[in-house]
Amino acid sequence: EIVLTQSPGTLSLSPGERATLSCRASQSVSNNYLAWYQQKPGQAPRLLIYGASSRATGIPDRFSGSGSGTDFTLTISRLEPEDFAVYYCQQYGSSPRTFGQGTKVEIK
Amino acid sequence: QITLKESGPTLVKPTQTLTLTCTFSGFSLSTSGVNVGWIRQPPGKALEWLAFICWDNDTRYSPSLKSRLTITKDTSKNQVVLTMTNMDPVDTATYYCTRAGSGLPNDYWGQGTLVTVSS
Numbered sequence: 627e628i629v630l631t632q633s634p635g636t637l638s639l640s641p642g643e644r645a646t647l648s649c650r651a652s653q654s655v656s657n658n659y660l661a662w663y664q665q666k667p668g669q670a671p672r673l674l675i676y677g678a679s680s681r682a683t684g685i686p687d688r689f690s691g692s693g694s695g696t697d698f699t700l701t702i703s704r705l706e707p708e709d710f711a712v713y714y715c716q717q718y719g720s721s722p723r724t725f726g727q728g729t730k731v732e733i734k
Numbered sequence: 735q736i737t738l739k740e741s742g743p744t745l746v747k748p749t750q751t752l753t754l755t756c757t758f759s760g761f762s763l764s765t766s767g768v769n770v771g772w773i774r775q776p777p778g779k780a781l782e783w784l785a786f787i788c789w790d791n792d793t794r795y796s797p798s799l800k801s802r803l804t805i806t807k808d809t810s811k812n813q814v815v816l817t818m819t820n821m822d823p824v825d826t827a828t829y830y831c832t833r834a835g836s837g838l839p840n841d842y843w844g845q846g847t848l849v850t851v852s853s
Contacts (some may be wrong), residue, residue: 627797649743661839663781670830670843671781682841716841721794725773725781 628653628717632726638734647729649715654695656719662691662700665728666711674713675700705731706715736760738770738831738844745850746821752849756814756831759817763789770807770814772782774827775846782827786834787814823851 629652633682637682639645649660658678663671673682675691678698702709715726742754750755756770765772785795795803810830811845818825828848832840 650820657759657837659837659839663840667782668847671840673839673841676839676841705775716781716783718837722796723783723786723834725783727780 627719627722628655630715630726632713632715632729634729635727636715636730636732639705640734641705641707643705643711643713645700645705645731647700647702647713647731649693649698649700651696651698651717655698655717658694659692659717659719660693660698661712661716661718662689663716664709664711665714669730674679675727702731715719736833736842738833738842740831740844740847741815741828742847742849744848745852747853748822748851750821751807752816752818752821753826754816754818754829754831754849756844757811758814758831758833759814763812765789766816767838769836770788771832771834771840772805772816773832773840774825774828775802775830776824776827779827783801784829788836807837815843821851825849826851 631650633648660678662675665671679691712728738758757758769788772784779788787805802819828846830846833842834840
């Protein structure tokens, strides 16, 4: 089972700032099948990024993903008020399709 | 338009069996490469992947819960059913039904259903 470790646990930033979230895997993620999801309170998660760097349909280009193998990054270039949420990474290259523990991006 | 919706009890007693149904539309589970699965989230905690069933009836389970889970599908009804035996208060969570696929992430999610385990 691949363990995903996200850091930091909480990121305190102001609107307009750049957010950099990390996801590290305990072993190489097959085919770089790494996804990022955004979750707001009371809502289901929403797919942002798949295949480590491809944006899902309708996702603004301020969201970008990068990385390969065991180290992945989600970058939000300029935080908008609606971007303050919890972000999860997930690997779907092997079963079980594990999630990280999440990073909360909060308003400073 | 793709939608998924979970249904089932909101309250179960410890040791009981939970049965959740996912009813979906806008796609077919007989399409090659498609799967439908379940993910849960205890209150205030992280997402936990549980299981999925594939278009060809292949199934995968979380190793830690495999002995308690069964996932089945009824393609004609566009439904997927998850059963979890021997429920415990630690199983209290919102349970989500999602669509994914071979080499594809969870792109569509249901709204989730909160299941509370309490006597």
